[in-house]
Amino acid sequence: MAGNSDPLTPRAKLAVTAGKAVAAASRAAGRGSGSVIGGRVALKLDPDLLRRLAQNLDVTLVSATNGKTTTTRLIAEALRAAGPVVSNALGANMPAGITSALAGGSDARYGVIEVDEKYLAGVARDTEPKCIALLNLSRDQLDRAAETRMLAENWREGLAGSKAVIVANCDDPLVVWAASSSPNVIWVAAGQMWKDDAWSCPSCGGVMQRPGDDWFCGECGFRRPTPSWALSGDHVLDPHGSAWPIHLQLPGRANKANAASSAAVAAVFGVPPQVALERMYQVQAVAGRYDVVQFEGRDLRLLLAKNPAGWLETFSLIDPPPTPVILSVNARSADGTDTSWLWDVDYTRLSGHPICVIGDRRLDLAVRLEVANQQFQVCENLDQAVQLCPPGRIEVIANYTAFQDLRRRVGN
Incomplete structure (x- = not known):
């Protein structure tokens, strides 16, 4: 739980100060936000800095191929109902950018952090999150990220036995397989429009059967878990069966799915769905998207x-x-x-x-x-x-x- 004691050593404080100075110089030179170069300098000076910055925060990590930045914004808005939030809202989602973002949030209680899929296991190890949201996995940057099942395996191994509450999309077989190694999973039926990366079973390689919205492997029995939260049209269904209307300024079904997952995350921190969803209405655009x-x-x-x-x-x-x-x-x-x-x-x-x-x-x-x-x-x-x-x-x-x-x- 977040506290008020200062976790930073003199070395860590020096690293934060140096990182901010470099970031400011980078901005002044017109080279972008400076968050990545600032974070790199800070981590060079104190390789343990990310862990130190996270230890006084209740951290949520968000990872996926699509929708990370938007979902991170929606969760951050929802959690502001419960206290100050620090977040990497501009999408710098590798360790340097994350470190930079957390260094700017000295009074925060919650950290809501978007994480590149490839770095999720390492960042989870450093930040000891209370909650991890896993939305989807599909092919992307094939030359860098390798194929999707390898990423799912990386998640599965990295999150095995994690103390975090995993909020996972039960409609994506790769996400389900990755999350199933964790003892505490909340399943959300957020939907899956693109299915071409999940036609074979990630567990045994058998062919997936997909009757209606269900899915299962005919060979090993790996199957879609029963969700406790669900997107249903323009509503989020909570575990008690109550339907809460989604009012977003952001367009499209995918953003309603992001809102459903975000409401499930907010509930982990005691923010009720009605409050969470009302606050999400504030988000008009995300780093220029939908503007x-x-x-x-x-x-x-x-x-x-x-x-x-x-x-x-x-x-x-x-x-x-x-x-x-x-x-x-x-x-x-x-x-x-x-x-x-x-x-x-x-x-x-x-x-x-x-x-x-x-x-x-x-x-x-x-x-x-x-x-x-x-x-x-x-x-x-x-x-x-x-x-x-x-x-x-x-x-x-x-x-x-x-x-x-x-x-x-x-x-x-």
Whole structure:
């Protein structure tokens, strides 16, 4: 439980001060928030700093392929009903960025931390979380993250015997397998739109049977656990069977699923669903995602989609045709340099939309759209693409670094 005693040694205080100074210098030089470089410097000076910063906090970790940043924001808003919160709200989700975020929250009672899937086990070891939310696992950054079952195994081994309450999506077989090594799991039926990474049993390799919303392995008997929380339309069902309305400013089914998981996490800390869900309404945009910005006389809605599962969810929430769509794809190191995932996305869902294609890998995307029989134009940059669209709303969908480029260009 959080207390008021100062856990920081003189060395740790020096590391925090130095990290903040470096971060400030990085910001002044126009190189971003500085949180990652500041955290790296601080951890060099005190390798134990993350553990020290976390020991006076009730920590929640959030990990997933999609929805980490948004869910982290929703949980942080909900827990503010119970006390001050520190969070890595801008999405710097590896140990250096996490350390930097926690160093800025000296009066906090709760830490709500988004963690990159690859680093979850290590960060859980250092922060001794009270709660861990596991939302989904699907293919992403294939050159860096390896395949999904290896990540699930890494989670399963890293979380085995964890004292944390695990809040896990029972509709994702990989997440269920990863969480099943933990003694204390709360299952949430949050849904799973993208199923192509879970057709074989993670436990034995057998073929998954998927009748309706259920799933099970016909060979070893591994099956979907019974949820105690569930997303049902526009409501969250709690363990007592009460239905609580979800009112979000964020669009789409995926964000309702994030809200359901967030309500289950908030309840672990004694925040009732009604209070948690009301507070989530405050969240309008998350690090620029879902923002509508005025640019060149048009209304651009900025949408982030980094992998096949994310693109599928994003296509489900764009305005109907003939709303124009601009697609931007890069393949820099932060995105993963392997663009083969483009072939797993069903671009026929964009039929009827005028499409413009930009980004470093616009020609890769153009070939994919050609095969999907879509009408599109390849453009040099955002300005040219916007000029080709009529006044009014434009849906702009981009992967990670392409999204950052867009935000800089539109001054968001």
